[in-house]
Amino acid sequence: MSIVERKQEKIKGLVKQQKIGMMFGRAIGKRRKNLVDRLLVVVASRLSPPSDPAKSFMRDDICDAEPEFSLEELETYRGQRDG
Amino acid sequence: MAVHDVEAGKAQIRNTVCSSCDISCTVSAKVVDGQVVKVFSSDNPLFRDNICMKGIYAPKGFAHPDRITHPMKRVGERGSGKFEKVSWEEAMGDIASRLKVIVDEHGPEALAVSTSEWNSSTDNGSGRRFMNLLGTPNYISGVALCAGNTAAVNRLVYGWFPQPDYANTECIVLFGHNPKRHSWTPIYNNIRKAQARGAKLIVLDPRKSESAERADIWLPLKVGTDAAMTFGWLKVIIDEELYDKTFVEKWCIGFDELKARVDEFPLSRVAEITGVDEALIAKAARMYAENLSIIPWTPITDQQRNSTSAIRLHASLRAICGNLDVPGGEMLMGLSPDITAANLFELHDVLPQEQKDKQLGADKHPVFTYRAMQKLTEVTEKVWGHPWVNIVMGSFMATPSAVFRAMADGDPYKVKAFFVLSNNALMSYANMKLIYRAMMNQDLIVVHEQFMTPTAQLADYVLPGDAWTERNSLFDAFGWASMTKSSQKAMEPPGECRGVFDFWRDLAHRMGFGNHFPWQTTEDILDERVEKVSGSFQEFAETYDVHIPKMAYKKYEKTGFATPSGKVELYSSILEEFGFDPLPYWREDPAPDPEFPHSLFTGVREDEYFQTGHRHIPELRNRRPEPMLFISPKTAQEEGIVEGEWVSVQSKTGEVRLMTSVRENMPEGLLRVPHGWWKPEEAQGKEHLSGAWAFSDAQVCPDDDDFLDLEQGIPHLKGIPCRVAKITQMEAAE
Numbered sequence: 156m157s158i159v160e161r162k163q164e165k166i167k168g169l170v171k172q173q174k175i176g177m178m179f180g181r182a183i184g185k186r187r188k189n190l191v192d193r194l195l196v197v198v199a200s201r202l203s204p205p206s207d208p209a210k211s212f213m214r215d216d217i218c219d220a221e222p223e224f225s226l227e228e229l230e231t232y233r234g235q236r237d238g
Numbered sequence: 239m240a241v242h243d244v245e246a247g248k249a250q251i252r253n254t255v256c257s258s259c260d261i262s263c264t265v266s267a268k269v270v271d272g273q274v275v276k277v278f279s280s281d282n283p284l285f286r287d288n289i290c291m292k293g294i295y296a297p298k299g300f301a302h303p304d305r306i307t308h309p310m311k312r313v314g315e316r317g318s319g320k321f322e323k324v325s326w327e328e329a330m331g332d333i334a335s336r337l338k339v340i341v342d343e344h345g346p347e348a349l350a351v352s353t354s355e356w357n358s359s360t361d362n363g364s365g366r367r368f369m370n371l372l373g374t375p376n377y378i379s380g381v382a383l384c385a386g387n388t389a390a391v392n393r394l395v396y397g398w399f400p401q402p403d404y405a406n407t408e409c410i411v412l413f414g415h416n417p418k419r420h421s422w423t424p425i426y427n428n429i430r431k432a433q434a435r436g437a438k439l440i441v442l443d444p445r446k447s448e449s450a451e452r453a454d455i456w457l458p459l460k461v462g463t464d465a466a467m468t469f470g471w472l473k474v475i476i477d478e479e480l481y482d483k484t485f486v487e488k489w490c491i492g493f494d495e496l497k498a499r500v501d502e503f504p505l506s507r508v509a510e511i512t513g514v515d516e517a518l519i520a521k522a523a524r525m526y527a528e529n530l531s532i533i534p535w536t537p538i539t540d541q542q543r544n545s546t547s548a549i550r551l552h553a554s555l556r557a558i559c560g561n562l563d564v565p566g567g568e569m570l571m572g573l574s575p576d577i578t579a580a581n582l583f584e585l586h587d588v589l590p591q592e593q594k595d596k597q598l599g600a601d602k603h604p605v606f607t608y609r610a611m612q613k614l615t616e617v618t619e620k621v622w623g624h625p626w627v628n629i630v631m632g633s634f635m636a637t638p639s640a641v642f643r644a645m646a647d648g649d650p651y652k653v654k655a656f657f658v659l660s661n662n663a664l665m666s667y668a669n670m671k672l673i674y675r676a677m678m679n680q681d682l683i684v685v686h687e688q689f690m691t692p693t694a695q696l697a698d699y700v701l702p703g704d705a706w707t708e709r710n711s712l713f714d715a716f717g718w719a720s721m722t723k724s725s726q727k728a729m730e731p732p733g734e735c736r737g738v739f740d741f742w743r744d745l746a747h748r749m750g751f752g753n754h755f756p757w758q759t760t761e762d763i764l765d766e767r768v769e770k771v772s773g774s775f776q777e778f779a780e781t782y783d784v785h786i787p788k789m790a791y792k793k794y795e796k797t798g799f800a801t802p803s804g805k806v807e808l809y810s811s812i813l814e815e816f817g818f819d820p821l822p823y824w825r826e827d828p829a830p831d832p833e834f835p836h837s838l839f840t841g842v843r844e845d846e847y848f849q850t851g852h853r854h855i856p857e858l859r860n861r862r863p864e865p866m867l868f869i870s871p872k873t874a875q876e877e878g879i880v881e882g883e884w885v886s887v888q889s890k891t892g893e894v895r896l897m898t899s900v901r902e903n904m905p906e907g908l909l910r911v912p913h914g915w916w917k918p919e920e921a922q923g924k925e926h927l928s929g930a931w932a933f934s935d936a937q938v939c940p941d942d943d944d945f946l947d948l949e950q951g952i953p954h955l956k957g958i959p960c961r962v963a964k965i966t967q968m969e970a971a972e
Contacts (some may be wrong), residue, residue, distance in 0.1 A: 158527065159484075162960075165530060166530070166564045180284070181786045184783055184785065185782055186783050187782075194249050198932055212419070213430070215419055217420070217682055218279065224298065224301075225275065229275065232298065233302075
């Protein structure tokens with residue numbers, strides 16, 4: 156099989172996969188899900204690998220810290236303008 | 239207003255789209271007593287972990303003590319830094335009166351506008367709509383050298399600007415691109431996820447960047463040689479018949495001519511130009527051709543003397559290797575069939591042809607101006623359903639350098655009013671001295687901003703702009719993607735801050751064409767944009783984090799491509815018509831100048847900052863307090879410079895002061911100058927411009943003909959001849 160033929164075969168397979176994948180994607184992209192969306196999300200989560208091997212590079216100390224500012228801190232900070 | 243309570247009666251979570259940079263990550267904002275106290279990663283699996291430090295520390299920007307919260311009117315001479323508070327009514331009334339005088343005296347083309355729409359988010363096409371109704375074609379934006387120009391050049395080849403399919407690709411090619419955890423975050427996450435499932439990574443970068451360290455192949459090419467390198471890849475792919483002959487025969491025009499041009503680039507020549515070993519070039523080319531591959535857009539290729547040719551060569555690679563509009567490759571998404579894109583409100587059809595013909599720069603550098611893009615309106619309507627599609631604001635733009643020359647010198651005609659919205663124009667284009675001179679020669683400058691930027695300091699009026707959690711908006715990658723994300727307002731803007739839509743709508747009414755702005759509020763136009771799928775924007779936002787339409791591939795098999803021939807134009811009929819080389823080519827650098835023995839590049843993002851923003855946020859500034867020059871150990875030694883010393887980097891155009899950082903991964907003779915530096919805490923007014931005169935890289939970026947891409951007129955920022963000299967800390971601070 157030539158390189159071009161291999162790619163065409165791969166594309167054909169992906170096109171079929173994508174029809175299903177986009178259906179899941181559309182459901183996941185919804186915040187307010189109907190019954191069908193919820194079912195699709197459940198199926199998608201079952202089909203997904205149990206743990207994300209990529210997770211380690213997707214978080215770091217800054218993101219994990221999730222800093223939250225208190226209202227008092229922000230008020231004092233903002234007040235530097237008016238003071 | 240629907241909210242998701244997390245602490246009964248107290249905290250609320252709003253789903254919003256971060257505009258700290260132009261990537262538009264969906265994130266969540268925690269709101270307590272009407273104030274955003276925390277920004278964190280969305281819980282939607284599609285967007286989880288797409289957050290960086292700029293978003294996380296954004297609450298300190300929203301509540302910043304230096305926010306402009308009232309309209310300000312200049313009271314001293316221009317650039318004196320003296321302003322007084324005025325009402326919106328007084329400001330808008332005076333702006334309209336003065337604009338009318340300018341239009342009466344010089345014509346509507348005497349108004350030029352510069353925007354950065356990722357900062358403002360609420361434009362919804364209103365700026366160009368206003369301009370078209372008034373009659374001026376002179377719109378510019380930083381997208382002229384960042385994505386918008388790439389969109390326009392891609393349109394010349396196959397009629398749309400493709401989006402990479404990271405989820406399915408087998409090979410990712412990064413031309414100088416270096417996405418990191420805190421810069422281009424979703425792109426970084428997508429690349430790492432693709433690599434984790436086995437996708438290959440090819441990185442072309444003079445530096446051994448973080449991405450290069452993770453790459454399967456790293457090609458350390460000389461700065462600014464993307465076009466020559468791509469000729470080398472095509473030489474290998476065509477000679478070894480690794481391309482899709484069926485697609486080429488059926489869907490491409492000009493392949494034989496392209497092949498003849500490619501034959502002028504044997505690998506020995508490409509190796510000489512790029513400095514990369516022939517075998518490595520061939521290996522990378524084969525890897526690209528043998529896989530379902532993507533070349534994600536990068537602003538590196540946008541900003542070179544050979545930019546148009548390099549972008550066209552990338553487009554040619556995609557097409558002939560069968561990577562276009564297929565899963566795993568790069569998709570031509572088109573417009574959403576369900577949500578109306580913002581750019582479809584721009585009303586380009588109402589701008590008379592005689593005014594379009596006055597667009598500055600179109601005569602010499604037509605590619606992203608009306609002159610070239612108008613050639614595509616008919617076919618774009620046929621293929622994509624609308625004639626005046628404006629992807630990433632990059633079609634129908636004037637050429638920035640030509641606009642600034644007209645503003646400064648009145649050549650070919652006078653431009654006397656300059657409106658700058660959410661955009662630090664003085665520092666966002668090449669040749670800051672020219673831009674300064676241009677601004678000082680204006681009768682009316684209006685700036686819509688959150689902070690007193692160097693650009694705002696030169697204005698007649700500074701109008702208080704809202705921030706991204708203070709407004710409702712929709713995001714569709716600026717018309718590039720068919721997917722649409724919603725962003726909910728999380729809190730009220732402080733003081734009298736407003737969005738840009740309100741500015742344009744108000745001014746349109748005062749200028750006498752308010753009937754073309756029938757919407758009372760931003761929400762009214764958002765309601766209209768989503769009306770095919772939701773009863774209102776609020777309903778849409780409560781229903782969708784992202785609306786994804788049905789996707790189709792190889793759509794060209796039904797419609798053809800949106801080019802004059804209906805095919806992929808490897809040989810550009812439009813460029814030929816304008817007298818340019820219809821094929822991509824390689825343009826040599828000017829002869830070396832011994833006065834400027836080194837080479838610099840600029841325009842690269844730093845983790846803490848996006849463009850000229852964020853230097854006022856303490857947590858970010860503390861991480862990177864000074865503008866840093868990256869230099870190789872050997873070059874530093876030769877110049878007698880050590881880590882932490884202040885230096886002056888000088889080009890023929892100007893100089894910039896930087897602190898030295900000696901980096902092992904920098905090649906000899908190449909200096910990296912950071913983009914967009916000023917110090918908000920420093921003195922305002924034209925003498926200092928809050929440090930812009932000392933630190934802004936726009937001063938060393940030339941815009942004379944040797945350094946402009948011929949077809950687009952955008953500046954060459956990747957390989958500017960320069961020299962470096964040690965200075966004292968006191969001199970750096972002057």
